[in-house]
Amino acid sequence: MRHYSIWLKKHDSRGNQILNDLQSYKREVMEIKDKIYDKDLILPIDAEQDHEIDPDFRLCFVxxxxxxxxxxxxxVYFIRASALLWKDQTEFIRDxxxxxxxxDEHTKERVELLRGAMEFDVAIRSVELKTPPTHIFLDGSLHVNAKKRQIKGSEYGMYRKKLVRLMKLCREKEVSLVGVSEDSTSRLFAHYISALCYIELPKFMTDSSILRMLTKDRCVCYRTIQFTPYSKFASELDEDLVVSFPTVYVQPTPLSNPLRIDVPEWEQNFDGIxxxxxxxxxxxRYYGYPLPLYLVHLDVKIGPKLSEWNTRQLIHFISREDPDLYDAILRSSRKDMRF
Structure with missing residues (x-):
């Protein structure tokens, strides 16, 4: 217990200081609360209102x-992507x-780019169907996807090429492309408020934390005003494709986290979306996240057991076919063997 007593002493000496620092940040936000509401930047919505889904809509969730x-x-990496086509009957497109x-230090980012490219690919396949969907909902922000930073390797070029193709196809076939994310780290709305109201918000506070403070005791369910991040996405494949992404935060239920929704600038019916x-x-039951997107998330999830099983299958195959190759590069390290 000795190390716990050392930490408890540090809690006694530092706890109040940390609390005071955080409360000072909170006061900075609360001081501008009325100013933000006066500008109608946050609008209450009626959570009880039932919005009917147009029977002609064909929805796709990726x-x-x-x-x-x-x-x-x-x-060793494993990636998976699914598109759930939802109308009268459900159908999956999987890869x-x-x-x-x-x-190396970029391995995780490279795998994320491969996964993202596969997501765009199954979305493209859904758009190319004889009867394409009217809406495609991607898990994740379009703005964030478009602004992925370039890293060495072929993965980034493939990722960007797939994204450009998807955006062009959706614009050509008039398919609404929508990004939905339960955002927790973005500061786009904070930057927008700072520029509009000539104020400076605490740098470490995210959009979600600021919105929670501003809406407490004001409105249970809300949406923000539509705003557009300042940076744009310029395609390397076509100089004419320069796109901005209008964005809105929505809290659909009292217990939900704010959802970040963004669309390409050519979308004509953002309010309907x-x-x-x-x-x-x-x-x-996850309190305010589109249920079909959650079902797709369950479909593509690669849990630890499945990952471990896949790894063993691959290692067994390579060790059987080429023992020398296995011994050179695919052996488990001592760290992996620890209990």
Whole structure:
């Protein structure tokens, strides 16, 4: 228990100081609360209002999952993506892949790019159907997807190419492309408020934390005003494709986290899409997340047991076919053997 007593002493000496620092940040936000409401930047919504889904809508929900395991000198990755087509009957478009890449500081980002490219690919396949969907909902922000930073390797080029193709197809076939995320780290709305109201918000506070403070005791369910992040996405494949992404935060139920919804600038019915997300979020036991997106998330999830099983299958195959290769690069390290 000795180390606990040391920590308790530090809690006694530092706890109040940390609390005072956090309360000072809170006061800074609360001081601008009335100013923000006077500008109608946050608008209450009626959570009880039932928005009907147009029977002609054909909805598609896309998500992906990933897992990678470090071995001696390499990383084995597994990725999966699904598109749930939802109208009278449900149908899945699925894809998955696995591979080995060199292990370095960018391995996780490279696997994420591979997974993202696969998500865009299954979305493209749904748009190319004889009867394409009217709406495609991607798990994740379009703005964030478009602003992924470039890293060395072929993965980034493939990712960007798939994203550009998806955006062009959706614009050409008039399919509404929507990004939905339970955002917890973004500061886009904070930057927007700072520029509009000539104020400075605490740098470490995210949009979600600021919205929770501002809406407490004011409105249970709300949406923000539509705003557009300042940076734009310029396609390397077509200089004419320069896109901004209008964005709205929505809290669809009292217990939910704020949902970040964004669309390409050519979308003509953003309010209708917001109402559609509100309707889809009411059936979720996860308190305000579109239920079909959650079902797709379950479909693509690669849990630890599945990841471990896949890794063993791959290692057994390679060790049987080429023992020398297995001994060189695919052996487990001593760290992996610890109990």
């Amino acid at each position: 998500d992906g999952g990933e897992s990678n395991k470090e071995l001696l000198g390499a990383s 998955l892949d696995m591979g080995v890449i060199d292990y 917001i109402n559609l997300v509100l309707k889809l979020s009411k059936g979720s």
